[in-house]
Amino acid sequence: MATLPFELVSPERLVFSGAVTEVIVPGAEGEFGVLAGHAPFIGMLKPGILTIKGDGAPRAYFVRGGFAEVNPAGLTILAEEAKPLEELDLGVLHQQIQDAKEDVNDAATDEGRQRAARQLADLEQVYAALESGRTGGGH
Amino acid sequence: MASLKDLRNRIASVKATQKITKAMQMVAAAKLRRAQMAAEAARPYAERMDTVLGNLAAGIVGAGQAPVLIAGTGQSQKHLLLVATGERGLCGAFNTSIVRLAREKAQQLIGEGKDVTFFCVGRKGYDQLRRTYPDRIIELVDLRSVRTLSFKDASAIAAKILALLDQGAFDVCTLFYSNFKSVISQIPTAQQIIPAVFEAQDEGEGGPVYEYEPAEEEILADLLPRNIAVQIFRALLENQASFYGSQMSAMDNATRNAGDMIKKQTLIYNRTRQAMITKELIEIISGAEAL
Numbered sequence: 001m002a003t004l005p006f007e008l009v010s011p012e013r014l015v016f017s018g019a020v021t022e023v024i025v026p027g028a029e030g031e032f033g034v035l036a037g038h039a040p041f042i043g044m045l046k047p048g049i050l051t052i053k054g055d056g057a058p059r060a061y062f063v064r065g066g067f068a069e070v071n072p073a074g075l076t077i078l079a080e081e082a083k084p085l086e087e088l089d090l091g092v093l094h095q096q097i098q099d100a101k102e103d104v105n106d107a108a109t110d111e112g113r114q115r116a117a118r119q120l121a122d123l124e125q126v127y128a129a130l131e132s133g134r135t136g137g138g139h
Numbered sequence: 140m141a142s143l144k145d146l147r148n149r150i151a152s153v154k155a156t157q158k159i160t161k162a163m164q165m166v167a168a169a170k171l172r173r174a175q176m177a178a179e180a181a182r183p184y185a186e187r188m189d190t191v192l193g194n195l196a197a198g199i200v201g202a203g204q205a206p207v208l209i210a211g212t213g214q215s216q217k218h219l220l221l222v223a224t225g226e227r228g229l230c231g232a233f234n235t236s237i238v239r240l241a242r243e244k245a246q247q248l249i250g251e252g253k254d255v256t257f258f259c260v261g262r263k264g265y266d267q268l269r270r271t272y273p274d275r276i277i278e279l280v281d282l283r284s285v286r287t288l289s290f291k292d293a294s295a296i297a298a299k300i301l302a303l304l305d306q307g308a309f310d311v312c313t314l315f316y317s318n319f320k321s322v323i324s325q326i327p328t329a330q331q332i333i334p335a336v337f338e339a340q341d342e343g344e345g346g347p348v349y350e351y352e353p354a355e356e357e358i359l360a361d362l363l364p365r366n367i368a369v370q371i372f373r374a375l376l377e378n379q380a381s382f383y384g385s386q387m388s389a390m391d392n393a394t395r396n397a398g399d400m401i402k403k404q405t406l407i408y409n410r411t412r413q414a415m416i417t418k419e420l421i422e423i424i425s426g427a428e429a430l
Contacts (some may be wrong), residue, residue, distance in 0.1 A: 011372055013180040043352040100345040
């Protein structure tokens with residue numbers, strides 16, 4: 001199967017780099033999968049879980065804030081925060097949800113409030129998914 | 140002439156100083172390696188961000204309804220100088236050279252009749268600027284308590300800057316930091332971050348035509364503020380690497396100078412001791428001859 005060069009970059013470091021067969025990205029307007037030969041594309045990310053499929057078991061990363069760029073050279077994801085799901089601390093996520101709630105309350109404009117509320121909903125979704133996954137014997 | 144005991148004390152004190160500078164040099168070298176790695180790890184992100192934004196901006200500016208962060212406020216009367224320096228001294232000319240660059244720019248702008256304000260990141264730059272421009276500094280961000288720089292620190296600074304922009308506190312924002320070239324060369328750099336300046340894309344028409352989701356305007360609205368944070372983050376990391384590089388070479392010089400001084404003092408010490416022995420011998424001999 002054709003492979004696709006993929007890089008996952010956070011401001012602090014290069015998190016993942018290598019050839020994969022498919023990446024499932026949490027896009028702002030819905031999840032999308034990227035295979036080799038995808039048309040050039042730039043899309044925003046929402047906070048969520050990114051899945052990399054290649055050799056062996058699929059790998060999951062938590063990503064937040066940023067965008068994905070597909071061009072003929074491959075897929076690059078620039079995320080403000082990106083880490084393997086195993087390293088993600090539920091406590092930290094919980095803190096982020098609290099922050100997001102404050103953002104919703106503090107937002108000065110309607111537009112800002114809507115954006116913050118969307119952010120909050122996405123984070124809560126990830127939190128719920130993770131919690132059910134952990135109590136159900138991991139994933 | 141100083142007595143032998145004085146000379147001995149002086150040599151001991153220089154040796155103690157040399158030990159301290161030597162230790163500082165080694166600590167700086169170890170930290171430099173880490174800072175350099177962090178700075179290099181951050182580069183791909185900043186570069187990618189720049190390319191993508193450059194592509195997007197080129198399309199938008201042509202359409203004539205660019206956001207404030209690219210097009211500016213339409214004026215250039217009020218300037219904000221964001222001066223990023225170190226938190227500590229003992230690092231050669233590192234802080235001074237950044238401040239000097241900022242000060243030159245400020246003088247030039249004031250000469251042109253513009254309003255200039257300073258936003259200081261790092262206490263050392265603040266201390267130096269306070270002497271010349273006591274009432275122009277509007278904010279000081281102190282990173283002394285930060286052990287390892289994270290993106291959050293840069294985001295916090297960016298948020299403050301953007302809030303100031305919303306209040307209309309400035310039209311143009313320039314960032315001053317020191318670019319890390321190598322251990323012996325750090326270049327103080329001024330970079331205009333608001334309105335953002337993108338390098339012209341040389342690929343021209345040849346680049347791929349992207350699809351955007353959501354629309355270009357929305358992506359830009361989200362990415363531009365983030366880009367400010369990315370640029371500040373990169374500058375802070377470069378600064379940190381430069382700081383340790385500068386400190387390392389300064390401490391290396393200090394260690395070498397202390398070595399020279401010890402050599403010189405030891406020579407004087409030995410010469411004085413020899414002179415005293417000779418003097419005593421002469422006294423004994425002439426005393427014996429007088430008998």
